[in-house]
Amino acid sequence: MTSNLVQSLKNSLENFSERIFLTFKKDFIYDRYSYAKIYDFSLRFTAFLKEYNIKKGDKIAICSYNSPQ
Numbered sequence: 001m002t003s004n005l006v007q008s009l010k011n012s013l014e015n016f017s018e019r020i021f022l023t024f025k026k027d028f029i030y031d032r033y034s035y036a037k038i039y040d041f042s043l044r045f046t047a048f049l050k051e052y053n054i055k056k057g058d059k060i061a062i063c064s065y066n067s068p069q
Contacts, residue, residue: 013039024067 012021017036024031033041054060 009039 013035017039018034020032021035021038022033024033049060
């Protein structure tokens with residue numbers, strides 16, 4: 001069963017793939033991320049988890065600043 005959040009994200013990707021999802025300002029430069037780019041990041045992260053044999057139910061910690069990077 002797909003959660004409402006996952007389904008909502010899939011619908012947004014289908015309808016707005018090239019639209020800007022997130023804008024991040026660093027100094028005087030704006031980085032813009034489209035829905036498609038965020039989806040690509042999520043696929044790459046999923047591949048990373050699979051590469052290290054991390055499965056559903058495993059526990060991990062993600063330590064990072066609150067930023068798109």
